Each structure stands twice: as C-alpha cells, then as structure tokens.
Amino acid sequence: MPADLELTIVMPCLNEAETLARCIEKAHAGLAAAGVTGEVLIADNGSTDGSIEIAERLGARVERVTAKGYGNALRGGIAAARGRWILMGDSDDSYDFSQIKGFVEKLRQGYELVMGCRLPNGGGSIMPGAMPWKNRWIGNPSLSFLGRLFFKTPIHDFHCGMRGFSAEGYRKMDLQTTGMEFASEMVMKATLKGLRVTEVPITLHKDGRNRPPHLKPWRDGWRHLRFMLIYSPKWLFLLPGALLLAAGTVGMATLSAAPLQIGSIQLDVGAQLSAGLWMVLGAQLVSLAFFTKVFAVNEGLLNADTGFSSLLRRFTVERGLIVGVLTLLFGAVLFLRAVMVWKAAHFGVIDYAANIRRLIPAAILMILGIQCISSSFFMGVLGLKTASKPAAPAQRA
16 A cells, blocks of 8 residues: 555445445546545445445455444544545445545645535535435525534535545544534534635435435434534524523513503513513523533533633632622612512502512512522633633634
C-alpha cells in the first residue's frame, strides 16, 4: 500500500451481497477517474451472506467491526482507513462511487468536510423511487432546515450518507455517538469547531437491494431531531424560555393594576395567573439552558465560546444570591401589603378580585426569588470546572 495514499472509500456493510460488487467496481472506477491514489475499505458489521468474500475477491480491504450499529461500523472503518482523506457512503448502490471527482476536488482545495447534496435546492437530484415521499418532502428538508437554523451550517442536505472529510478534520470533530446520530454529529461538530465545510451536488439512485432498508424513517427522524436539540440548548431552552418570561412579565405588569378590556374580551385575574405561570416556566427554561451549556462544555460536547466564557466569569454565586434575595424580598413586601389591606378590613370580607390581583405577583416573585437563589448555587457548582478552562474557539449554536 503506498505510503502517500490519498483517499480511502469506506462502505459500511451488513449482508449487502446483492449490491456490494457494483459499489466496489464503481469505487475503483471513481478513484481512477478522479486521478487519486486510494483504496476501498469495507467495514463489515457481521455479514453472513458472502459479502466479505465478494469484497476480498474484488480487491477491497475488509475491516471486521464487531460492535453493532451504523455508527460503530463507520467508526471502525474510518479508524482503519489509511488515506489522508476519507469518503464514506452506503453499499446499497444508492450512491454512485464512480462520480467522486467533485469530492476529491473540494478536499484538495482544503475543505475538511465535503457533504453530498441530494436535494434540488443544493443542486442535487433524486431519481424516481430512490427516496420515500415522507423523507423527500418532509423529513430531510425539515431536519436540514433546522440544522442550518440551529448550527449556521451551509449544508442543504444534513443527512446525506455520502460525504468526504480529511482524517485530521475527523480527529478534530471528536465524535462520540455510535448509532444513526453519528451522521448528524459529524455535521454539527464540524460546524461548531470551525472546520471548512462545503457540499457538492450528487444524484441519489434507487436502492439496488430486494429487501427493505435498515432505516426507519419516523423513528430515525425523531432520533436525529432529538440529537440536534440536545446539542442546541439555545433553541431547546433559552429562546422559548426568554419568550415565555418576557410575555409573562408584560402580562403581569399590565394586569396587576386593573383588568384589561380588549373589545368584548376582559382579561382579569385568571389571565394574570397565567402570565405568572409563564414567568415561572420561562425562568426555569432559561436556567436549564445555562445548566445544559455548562454541563456540555464540561463534558466536551460543546465549545465554551467567548461570550459564554465571559458571562460565566462575571457570574458569581453571590451576585445570583443578591438578585434572588431582592426578588424574594420584593415579593414579600407585596404579600405584606395584601395582608395589610386585609387587616384594614379587620380581616373580614374584602374585594376578592382586587386582593387576588395583589397576591398573584407577590407569590410569583417569591417563587422566582427562591428559584434564582437555588439556581445560583447550582450554577456555581457546575461552573467550577468550566470557569478554569481557557476559552475555546467561538461556536455558533
């Protein structure tokens, strides 16, 4: 094997005897057409249908991966790759490995991750019958849109299985997952860590097998969405929480003085209580956003971007306690005011709605104060490790 091997084409394989030979032959043709020195590596995940023998007969190198799962098969194959660039793709003949020149050109230009794009908005195409309608019109466009929104990646087809990357770029990604999330994590980590990312248009062909694919569209789609949300506390917790907190605060301030009449609709203490609940829920979600970010930074799942590190350095338990105690005292003062109004009526019957209107903000502020105090202590514990770390390159999620 040449010492200066440029490209390894990695194909995960689990009983792909029907299509494996065509894929390997196309891969060899693609290497020759692209003018690149390379190898074809089959990451076999326990095939029993003769796939291994087919691969070896056609000059492919076989890496046996015992740990089950799509991600594990790819991880094992990539770890065994000898090229300084790696191109991965499924071995079901849905990707044309003879057409890899575009990937090679981008890798030679210094890009560290080159994604294939099957979707028309990125210049790609999908042959009739190559993708179920729910994947083509709902799943892939929706998940790719969310991926671009959450992580500011330029990729139009977030889940294309054909992609190329440099071995050095792969090490920088520091991927952790072993299942279907492996593909999503690669794009997310490449973007978050500031790698050079681009895409090339490709054509998706109809699966050449006679059996159903391993993919479960709804289940795997949910797994990808869940994984993206976990990696984006800003979108999962911070923005919804901030919106709820702001809307609740405006509603509480508006309704604490008097009922609000909007046409034939009157908003009174019921709406005021709802606004208070929005405030509490919003504050909890904002707290969870910070807890999640600190935990993810500590575990190496996300980078400590400059803004976050600066905020964490300014945060102290004492400052959080001051805010929490002041909020709690303000609520207690409002509560005592309501009690004094009741006392002035000799603890007898008073205007029920007016008194509830005084008690609701008092109770909400005391709850928020206690929550701020406890959250400050918890943030202090979580931030002990992060605060001592040097700031990492800025991330975009």
